Amino acid sequence: MTIGPVRIGIVGTGHVGPHVAYSLMMQGIADEVHLCDVNDSKVTAEAQDLNDASVFAPHRVRVWNHHTDYEALASCDVIVNAAGHVTLSSKDRDGELYATARMVRTFVGRIAAAGFTGFWVNVTNPNDVVTREIHRLSGLPASHVMGTGTCLDSARLRSAIALATDVAPESIVAYMLGEHGFSEIPAWSAVSFAGKPLAQLAASDPDRYGFDKAELSEQALRGGYWCYTGKHCTEYAIANSAARIVRAIVHDEHVVLPVCTYLDGEYGQRGLFISVPAMVSAQGVGPVTELTLTEEEQAGFAASCDKVRANYAKLPPFAVEDARRVPVTIPADPAHDDVYARGGFIGIACGPEVFPSDPQAAR
Known part of the structure; x- marks a missing residue:
């Protein structure tokens, strides 16, 4: 062996x-x-x-x-x-x-x-x-x-629910869907506690489970920026999100995680990468788990997909063949050179040697 x-x-x-x-x-x-x-x-x-x-x-x-x-x-x-x-x-x-x-x-x-x-x-x-x-x-x-997509945002949602209900996050299934950004949505209809749907628990025990969904959604959505305000980055949660995905691959776990993956008809969407629950194993990512969403959730997810497609369209073209030449030279992009300059990316012939490091954002 x-x-x-x-x-x-x-x-x-x-x-x-x-x-x-x-x-x-x-x-x-x-x-x-x-x-x-x-x-x-x-x-x-x-x-x-x-x-x-x-x-x-x-x-x-x-x-x-x-x-x-x-x-x-x-x-x-x-x-x-x-x-x-x-x-x-x-x-x-x-x-x-x-x-x-x-x-x-x-x-x-x-x-x-x-x-x-x-x-x-x-x-x-x-x-x-x-x-x-x-x-x-x-x-x-x-x-x-x-x-990593909404693996981090879903963790933030589970953390917020855990604090609101005093139930350990390990016992909570909850997903944020869509882009890793402000258009993402919580799939409240799919939230469960040890197999029991949230709606059922909220009806029987409103004091514990009848929390303000809008408030907790905001915590999941804005959590990264609350961290950013205090220390100008996020580090621990996003790093462990990435490590969790890597672990699932190298240990062949076949675990379902909310990751950014390619959709080819699932959820009625095709031809884009976006976050949904999907199995992760030594074969990579897939198949996708299709949740049964409400009409409102379906509309929110579709809007998030449209947002991602709009961002795709903003990128200047760049050939795959050019990416494989050494050194790699990135063509001038006059429309956005001011953006690069503000971030410290000064220069037109942008082989990797011209890029500064400080690589992370409000993840």
């Missing part, structure tokens, strides 16, 4: 990337963590700190610093994309749209050309748009590319 190490790659070592690495180490998920970032001093420091922390991990973990040698990640089982820019998401996650799409265009194709056949887990915002762009540039099956 041949036993190989579990290798996880991480692109971006700002706020979230190192936390993902740390979670993978301390939960015993990864045997090797391979880091890439354009900020050489930051990625070098993170690799040192993580290697020092590995002494306290459940088993030995090696952390490798590949700087901007993205091709070195081709041997990984899973790659987590955590490259972004926090200040551009100060109002909403769409603020990173042009910058993060521009970023992934500099390394996804290079990794694909080096022979990567594993799985991508995307953290970067706007999550649904960037996940689709990674899929397009990677050449991988849709089942091999997924985003």
